[in-house]
Amino acid sequence: MGKSLMIVDDSATMRKIIMRTVRMSGLEFDRTEEAGNGVEALEKLKGGVVDIILCDINMPEMCGTDLVKRVRQIPDCNGTKIIMVSTESSQELIDSVIADGANGFICKPFTPEKFQEKLSPFMN
Amino acid sequence: MIEQLGIKEIVLESAKEVFETMIFMDITETAEPDSDIEGWAILGLITFRGAMEGCLAICCSTPCAQTISMNMLGIDSAEQVSEADTCDAIGEVANMIVGRVKKHLAETVGNIEISIPSVVNGREIKNNLGNDAELVTAKVNIEDKYVAKLSMLYRKSSK
Ligand SMILES: [Mg+2]
Numbered sequence: 001m002g003k004s005l006m007i008v009d010d011s012a013t014m015r016k017i018i019m020r021t022v023r024m025s026g027l028e029f030d031r032t033e034e035a036g037n038g039v040e041a042l043e044k045l046k047g048g049v050v051d052i053i054l055c056d057i058n059m060p061e062m063c064g065t066d067l068v069k070r071v072r073q074i075p076d077c078n079g080t081k082i083i084m085v086s087t088e089s090s091q092e093l094i095d096s097v098i099a100d101g102a103n104g105f106i107c108k109p110f111t112p113e114k115f116q117e118k119l120s121p122f123m124n
Numbered sequence: 125m126i127e128q129l130g131i132k133e134i135v136l137e138s139a140k141e142v143f144e145t146m147i148f149m150d151i152t153e154t155a156e157p158d159s160d161i162e163g164w165a166i167l168g169l170i171t172f173r174g175a176m177e178g179c180l181a182i183c184c185s186t187p188c189a190q191t192i193s194m195n196m197l198g199i200d201s202a203e204q205v206s207e208a209d210t211c212d213a214i215g216e217v218a219n220m221i222v223g224r225v226k227k228h229l230a231e232t233v234g235n236i237e238i239s240i241p242s243v244v245n246g247r248e249i250k251n252n253l254g255n256d257a258e259l260v261t262a263k264v265n266i267e268d269k270y271v272a273k274l275s276m277l278y279r280k281s282s283k
Binding site for chain 1: 141142145146193196197198208209212213215216219220222223224226227230235238239240241
């Protein structure tokens, strides 16, 4: 069965750019969802879990680091991989969000190669 | 001191990285007058606080902002990008530039926390961000077609 993807970012334009970059990286998803913040993402996950979440950090309502903690409390999302996609890239932040349950980190600005590198381990 | 860090160089280097990676355009510093920015312009602004406080902005003409958002989205015709897309794209450009600036500053000045972007779309936007702190500005030439103005206003935090 094909994989499903959710892109969480407060900028609609950035969501489109991420989607385009994912496509350029050659990775294919059967189902893609979008959410503008953590609250919206949790709401959409209730309607069906996804395999991979690409998650911004700085967002209104609920930021990405809080979303990671919340998703990790949902038993159905045990297998969901969360990759942070953020302009913030301090080692301290990366370490703390990985400790909270994220599975990877992509820094903005990004390239299709970066998505290929970080997502392909989770595509099998 | 902050002056010796070459804030302007950090801002330019960060902007170059963002333009090359995400917008597929080359930028070079220029001394050209910014008549291009007079009239309708778009300004993307991010504030920050922490070891340093202030704000960073990028200001350019509406056609320039449209081209930037078209390149970021991979769209060839200007009719296909909405005004909302264009504003959003400029906010994200400012956001990514300040993210790179933050990374550079982390090694020398310390950590800064950055805000969610604000975007102003209007006429004759004056980019004077205040006068009680250091202000660096740099004009950049984008692919010999447009001129954009980068500015960063900052002061070392008293905390
Ligand atoms: Mg954001």
